[in-house]
Every structure is written in structure tokens, then in C-alpha cells.
Amino acid sequence: MxxxxxxxxxxxxxxxxxxxxxxxxxxxxxxxxxxxxxxxxxxxxxxxxxxxxxxxCEPLLCGPSVFLNPNTCTCELCVEQNCDGNFVWNSQSCQCECRPLRMICPFGSSWDPVTCQCT
Incomplete structure (x- = not known):
């Protein structure tokens, strides 16, 4: 095809x-x-x-400290938030993200970047 x-x-x-x-x-x-x-x-x-x-969304370039909201397809001002646990604020993506840790998890478990903890 x-x-x-x-x-x-x-x-x-x-x-x-x-x-x-x-x-x-x-x-x-x-x-x-x-x-x-x-x-x-x-x-x-x-x-x-x-x-x-x-x-x-159609391709749209947003300026610094602004992010593309995938629900409205508009550029919106990024407002810093407090993040819980091992998450840190990423001003580029305008969201809390799991900080890249070199975590050694207990035997039988592995690091989960979604929950940001050993599971």
C-alpha cells in the first residue's frame, strides 16, 4: 500500500x-x-x-515560560507548582517530573518513573 x-x-x-x-x-x-x-x-x-x-493539536510554537495545553490547543502561562516526593518542577514542560535518580531498589522490585518510587 x-x-x-x-x-x-x-x-x-x-x-x-x-x-x-x-x-x-x-x-x-x-x-x-x-x-x-x-x-x-x-x-x-x-x-x-x-x-x-x-x-x-496543530503544531504551535509557544514562547518561554509558556506551554501548549493539549486540551485547548492554546499557549498558556506556566505557573510553578509544588511537587511531592521525588518529583521536581520542570519549567520547560511545565509539570512535575520524576527526577532521574540512580535509585537502588530492594531485591525483587524496580524503579517506576511514573510513580517515582520502587515498586
Whole structure:
């Protein structure tokens, strides 16, 4: 299957030419433009990312101390928060993150970066 993510005219069966729209690919067996992500529908402001068939914000560059809110697809001011346990504030991502520790966990357990503790 050949995937085209932009408009493209292709010859298909003799002199017939076919123009596939963005988000479609030319199915060479049926000579029909088909959607890259046939079952996905996104609610605004999210749009389909045809590379991974997920709903995402359109690319948007936010300035320093500002982050892209994935729920509203807008740049918002980053407000520093107090973090619990082994978590530390990351002003770049505007969230509490597990600080990279060289933690030696007890036998039979391992370090979990999600909970930021040995489990």
C-alpha cells in the first residue's frame, strides 16, 4: 500500500488520472482514493495527525515560560507548582517530573518513573 499525504495525480488503469486529497492514499488495486485514517474523527480544536492516526493539536510554537495545553490547543502561562516526593518542577514542560535518580531498589522490585518510587 502506498501512502500519499498530499494532493497527487496518478495514472490508474490506462489514461485515467486520479487526484487524491490530503489525508488519502491511492489504493492501486481498486484505483480509488481511500482515507489514511478511516475511523478517526476529531473534535475541534484537535485535528487528525495522518502519520499516527491520532487527534492532536496543530503544531504551535509557544514562547518561554509558556506551554501548549493539549486540551485547548492554546499557549498558556506556566505557573510553578509544588511537587511531592521525588518529583521536581520542570519549567520547560511545565509539570512535575520524576527526577532521574540512580535509585537502588530492594531485591525483587524496580524503579517506576511514573510513580517515582520502587515498586
Amino acid at each position: 502506498r501512502v500519499l499525504t498530499y494532493k497527487r495525480t496518478k495514472r490508474c488503469g490506462g489514461n485515467r488520472q486520479l487526484l487524491c486529497q490530503r489525508g488519502q492514499y491511492l489504493n492501486p488495486r481498486t484505483c480509488v482514493c481511500e482515507p489514511l485514517c478511516p475511523y478517526i474523527r476529531c473534535r475541534p480544536p484537535l485535528v487528525v495527525n495522518y502519520k499516527n492516526c491520532n487527534c492532536e
